[in-house]
Amino acid sequence: MKTMTTGRRRMRGAPWLAWAVVALVLLWAVAPGAFTGHDPIAGVPADKLRPPGAEHLFGTDAVGRDVFARVVHGSVHSLSGALVAVAVGLVAGTLLGLLAGAADGVADAAVMRLVDVLLSVPGLLLALTVIILLGPGTVNVAIAVGAGSVAAFARLARAEVVRVRRADYVEAAFGSGGRFPAVLWRHILPNSLGPVVALAALQFGAAILAISTLGFLGYGAEPPTPEWGLLIAEGRNYLATSWWLTTLPGAVVVAVVLAAGRISRSIGKDRP
Amino acid sequence: MTRHLLSRAGQAALVLWAAFTASYVLLQLLPGDSILIKFQNPELGLSPQQIAEIRAHYAAGSPLADYVSTLAGFLTGRLGYSIDTGAPVVERLAEALPETARLASAAFLLAVLIAVAIAFAASYSRTSWLRGALLSVPSLFISVPAFWLGILLIQIFSFRLKLVPVIGGSELQQLVLPVLTLAVPISAPIAQVLARAIDHVYAQPFVPVVEAKGATRWWVLWRHVARNAVLPTLTVAGLTLGELIAGSVVTETVFGRAGLGRLTEQAVNAQDTPVMLAVVVLAAAVFVLVSLIVDVLFPILDPRLKAAA
């Protein structure tokens, strides 16, 4: 109670900066040509390893490709991968959670034990297992990352449904003669989805992180695709001389993930 | 109390068994027999008969018999043979484990220190901008790709400041940057939960009662608030222990260290399913064991749970 209130108030403001970052990166993915005139794949050998400047915002790499152009063109891989990952986790996890929360008893216990099992294996190891199974590749990586977030969605969805189901207003809705589907649709779902949407935003950022990690380890897209993780991995060989090859693409990843987290928190707070 | 303990231990064993079974099934679904991929290479010049012998050596028989024998093997400490090198998996694990254990335990300690420092400083600071700044540190930490952080640290401390040699250097010097890389992302969830728990406890009605006794801010924070906020934090700290194994994959790759993470990476590249299975089960075992310990600790730290248990 003490001293906290003012701090919270300050955090309240609309996260316009975060939305702006996400919007910019979305635009990069949709229309990369509007942001850079350089080719992300074909380099100009004469221009290799130039530090950042007016001509090359993020500098150039060892074969003379513009790093900024590669980051802009690479956004589509990270974003679409993250979307697929979140979709997998959201759909599978929320359905599992709803099932568990709505049908207590044996089904609930069974689903929650399954979630325990999923939680017991760290996300990256689960993703690597899926990659052994499906092989490397952008889509496979996305599915692998999504599989890792199923447990989190399932847990949250179940907790929300259980919380809302106990609410007086749900009992009052049954008391007003409501049938289960109507009460579920009118009262339980709208009141339990907010935190799930917030988690989806958070997982979007986490998925971008995980995808770039797997890309860095070499399980994502094949070179010369400008995937963000791969980009940073390629820059590792020039650490001593060309800092920009790794630092600047990484900073873009951090910015996007931070923005997703910030948006998630603002959604989580927006409760009536 | 003992009843509760036994049932919790039973549940833990069940989860571990299910994790083993699920990863086993998943890894057996492998399209293309990994043994065939490896040994059918014409350069090796093996006859089909020899391949069949190798398969028998790796115990590829009926699926159920395979499963049962693998499970029995795991229960007795025989984890099979690596497809990649042919060495027993136990040996490979034993080789890799000490390096990673040293790295992970140091990183975990550092992560807890960072988290406690951030959460306490935030809740003790009176100025709201300082508090806000401190509280946004964990969100930053959690948004940084670990591999990039590692690279950045190498760049700054090895290449710019030349504080840590890139190659060579003492044991300690070699450990500093990887530990930091592994600790930073793991400290974030602990700091977030601890800070939130501290906020939550401060909102409890018993806090003004302690203040009304004339207690100082530090007295309230240390003797009451921290004591109550430890409980939820413990759970999260336990959860992150499992993440340390996953985090070591990235850290060891970036810093070129040997260990469990490196072993995992090699296993994925070579589709070495026995090694991967062992690593996954090991991670699950660590997770399950730590949750069990946390569960047992809880009633000791919170007297309210003694009655419930």
Added chain:
Amino acid sequence: MSLLDLRDVAVSYDGRRAVHGVSLSVEPGEVVAVVGESGSGKTTTAHAIIGLLPGNASVDAGTIHFGPPGRRLDLTGWSDRRLRSVRGARIGLVPQDPANSLDPVKTVGAQIGEVLRVHGQRDRRRIRGRVLDLLARVGLPDPETRARQYPHELSGGMRQRVLIAIAVALRPELVIADEPTSALDVTVQRRVLDLIDDLRAEYGTAMLLVTHDLGVAAGRSDRLVVMKDGRVVEQGPTAGVLAAPEAGYTRRLLGDAPALSARPFRDPPPAARPAITVRDLVKEFRVGRRAFRAVDGVSFEVARGTTHALVGESGSGKTTTARMIVRFARPTSGKVTIAGAPDGRDFRRHVQLVHQNPYGSLDPRQSIGEIVAEPLRNFGLGDRAARRARVAELLDRVALPRDVLTRRPRELSGGQRQRVAIARALAAGPEVLVLDEAVSALDVTVQARILDLLERLQHDLGLTYLFISHDLAVVRQISHTVSVMSEGRIVETGTTRQVFTEPRHDYTRELLAAIPERVR
């Protein structure tokens, strides 16, 4: 010279004034009661004295003087650091909510001893001895055991005794008691108030008693300060203010407080047919391996068009009984008959429940119009236009303005929300309304309006009410007949007049003894 002197104290939250220039004083050994409804600023004023305001609050103006002549302190603008020497040692605090006012992970003994340690006691054995003395003094049997126990092992009344022990441990000159008994059952409330009186007399401590309950204030204070919207509207000797209130608001407060206004009994009409018949109702819950009987063979009848009250303290089984009657819980055995009520879903057209907490029972995402129309939609009553007309009519019935239709529950006051809940309950045209502590969370003036509304609706629509309450004064005002419940059983049933004037059971007598004189 007075012990405590507040002059024109103003407090604001985030720059918004909550307390506007309050002046009051407390003489040594005197009890001053500050009464007011929620939002009147009474708790803020009390907490401002010892500087225990939330971080977003600030004292903007005024002076606070404390102490006898010679040791007089000007507390105005003191830092936290300086106030610490006064807190606990010279001014004690008894808080509102005994359930959460003790640290759950420390023993009771440690928490009493803490106030001694904070103020410089170091000798462990002396602290321990003093803790045991205090526990015995506040009437807790077996202090040795109590000192080792944790708060959750004690009942609400026992916890409040521990908090009192903390407040008086260093024999302060003043105790600030902030709603000290509001969360307790009436019989416990009385014993705790008696204890406070005894200790005060023994130590000569003055007390600032903050309460919303005029009954408590009337019985326990020397002087009365009435607050409304952050201002003092009237103050004076308690007997004088009660006998001849000067401010209009005080008169309204006194008129509305069921505890102080002895209205005539409502006698039941002769020979009405029963609308609700309850026979041998039993509800068992499993607690571990044992079965616990929450309701143990309850039988009663409610005549059509009358109000029957089910009275009892917490844990008496009254709410469980109500839930079985509205079919939200299944009886273990026994039978509930509601005359003319169909089975299946249509049962809910006939019988409706109004919850205790009006905020919790309204979906925060829906508009008031949608909430009130919900039963009509569920039962398919009327087309869109007919439903709209019916909602408007219902809002008129519960005296809500039309413009609330598009608002959300959080934009309404507590009383308005309860009106919405009542309108929704009436929508499908029920004959029986079960009201579970439906006015308990409301301020007295709001409570009085809702009780009037319920009475009018019963008269106009011929409704039958089952009224669940812990508040005898309210029950006396609204009900025709009463059943008194204790530990799952009905100990006494009769007309309200009989039960209040000629109680036959000891428990009923004890309950009645706990409410102020004028109602009995």
